[in-house]
Each structure stands twice: as structure tokens, then as C-alpha cells.
Amino acid sequence: MAAHPYYPRSIVLAGFSPQLWSMPAILGVFSVAVFVVVGGTLLLSSGNKRLTALDRATLAWWIATGLIHLVIEGSYAIAPTFYQTTSANFLHDLWKEYSKGDSRYATRDSFIVSMETVTAFAWGPGSFLVAYALATDAPYRHAAQLLVSLGQLYGDVLYFGTCYLEGFVHSDPGWLYFYGYFVFMNAIWIVVPSLLIGQSWQAISAAFASLKPAKVRSKRA
């Protein structure tokens, strides 16, 4: 059995098998995939004249985040023993790499598994529903965006909160692992969902506010 690279060093991982994809290869494939999805969405949506530039950027967010939830986090949720994989499975190796930033993925911490399962199979399809609603101007667009964004935000707050309470012991202290993987990659899902919650809160409030004078008018008529 090979020695694992995770922190705290005392963790025991029976059957650990070292990753075969290198860190630059994993980050490279991930970055290119995100670039293709975001670029492709921006390009393909340019024909829809009803969508503003902000709408198209938001659409790209929902498709990218939905794919990350369903494919990457989904692979984690259904593969409990990714760290034992001996072949060069890209998704398993991605999780072997990410676990350097948070070993709770490898040790299958019960909160991580619960939160990732909900994220993969509720917020994943939910993200595609929001994307569809945005593209088709469905009346439930902002209700769906509010729900999925809060799900992402709350899961992430609990993610950081549990790590804080446990003393941040689960990360390799290296800059890339702590600040790059653990802080930065997760901070994205604090910032963007917060902005989208603000957007939907305002849109919903404005919709109800604009209905009120209409009601008053119809009563007077």
C-alpha cells in the first residue's frame, strides 16, 4: 500500500493507490472544459436577442456549475473508494488531487458525503432547470434560481464552518492546496450564488410590487 499525501498525516486510508494524472494535467483538463462550456454557451446564446450580456453570462454560469455538480461531484457521490482506483480514471484522480486541499473527501466525512450527494443530484439538475428557465424566460426562473443558489451558498457556508470548527486540519498547508483548492475554488460558490440571490430577490420583489397597482386599478375599474 502506497503512502497517501493527505493531511492530517495520521489519516489511515486502506488500499490507497497514488494518482496517475499529474496536477497540471488535471487542472489543465478542468480549465479547458470550463472554458469550452462557458465559451460555447456565450457563443451559442448570441443568437437569442432577448438575452442581455448579463443573461448570457448567467446562463454560462448555470450550465458550467450544473456540469460540475452532476459530473464531478456526482462522480464523488457514487464512487466512495476513488482513492483505491489503480487505473488512470480522470475523475477519481481529480478527487485524489482535490483531497490534498480537503482530506475529508478521502475519509468520507458524513457531512461532505451528504452535502455532495444533495449538490450533485439536486443542485446539479436544478442548475440545468434554471438555465432552461432563463433561456426560455419561464415564469419560475427566479424561484428556481433563488432555491438552487441558496442551496449552493448554504452548503458552502457549512463546508467552511465545519472546517473552521475542526481547526483547518484537513488541508496540505501548501499554498496551492489551502488557498487554491480549499479557499478559492469554494469561495466562487459563496460569491456568485450571493449575487444571484440578490438579483432574484430584487426581481421577485419588483414583480410583486408592480402587481399591486394593477390590482388596485382593476378594483377601481
Added chain:
Amino acid sequence: MAAHPYYPRSIVLAGFSPQLWSMPAILGVFSVAVFVVVGGTLLLSSGNKRLTALDRATLAWWIATGLIHLVIEGSYAIAPTFYQTTSANFLHDLWKEYSKGDSRYATRDSFIVSMETVTAFAWGPGSFLVAYALATDAPYRHAAQLLVSLGQLYGDVLYFGTCYLEGFVHSDPGWLYFYGYFVFMNAIWIVVPSLLIGQSWQAISAAFASLKPAKVRSKRA
């Protein structure tokens, strides 16, 4: 040091002090308090002719759940060592009693503490905001109700999910503790928030749907 009553029996709780309030006294005071808050809200809101019976029941829910979050769960979030209290503090003894249904409260499991802190200080005041919005027919009523209800629901799903993954080892197997405290008391926050999410989703969708013909009409005019 007294022996604690919690499961699994192997838990070590330094400085545990037995509860002084009896189980019937704790459940009695809690039930009377809920009855007074719900009954009082229904009574006081009867003068508001704009509120339907369902609105008034929903208002009572938000005030009761807000008080439970802020007072009861808030007392847990700020008192890490409730199980060491030697005097007859009602809230500390309530948590000593509830811990029989889930010992993770006494052992300060990092997920429980994170989730209860957010529940007490975000969903608690948030519940009062929803109550205020409902009573005043504020345009953000359904946005707020959607957010706070999903916060309650998701926290509760993770609550059950983590316990399932850990094999339900944290509860006294007695009927009252497992089904009464652990299952029933938490199931309430699965059922009611789900219903209110459905209500707000429909209301928001209807609001946006009714705005669309208005837009079309204004363009034609």
C-alpha cells in the same frame, strides 16, 4: 463526575452534570410555550381582514419557528458546554434531554454546531422577517419565505443524511428518543418548509406569468 445517559455509550463527556428538569416538565413547558405563541398569533391576527385562515396559520408557523431557532437553537449555539451546567437552567436541560435523541449535540459535532449556528442566527431572524412580510403584504414575502424555508429544509436533510451515513448510532434506542425526538421533531421541518416552498414557487411563478401579458399589452398600446 456523573455517568451521562447518551448513545453510543462509549462517548466521554468531561464534567457532565445530570439534568434537573424532568422530561415531562421540559416537554410540558415547551408545548405550553408553542401553544401560547401559536394561539396568541392566531388570536391577535384575527383582526387583520386581509389575512386568510391559511395566512394566519402560516404567520403562527413563522413566529413559532423563529422563536425556536433564536431562543432554543440560539442557546445551543452560544453555550458549548450546556451538559456541564449544574444549576436548573431550562434551556440547558432541554438540550441535555434532546441529546438523548442525538448525542452529537453534546459532543459538539462540527456539522451540528455549524448548522445550528446558521439556523439560530440566519433562519431565526429570517423567520421573523417572513412573518413581518406576510403581515404587511411586503413584495419580498415569497422571496424571503423561499430562502428561509429552503435553509430549514436543506439543513434538516443534511441532519438526517449525516446520521444515516453514521449508522444512527447517536440516539438512545428508546421509542421516545429515536422516533419522538430524532424523527418526529425534525420531520416537522421537512414537511412544513416543503409545503411553503411549493406555495411560494407557485405564487412567484404566477406573479411573473401575469406580468407577461401586461408587457405584451403595453407594447401593443
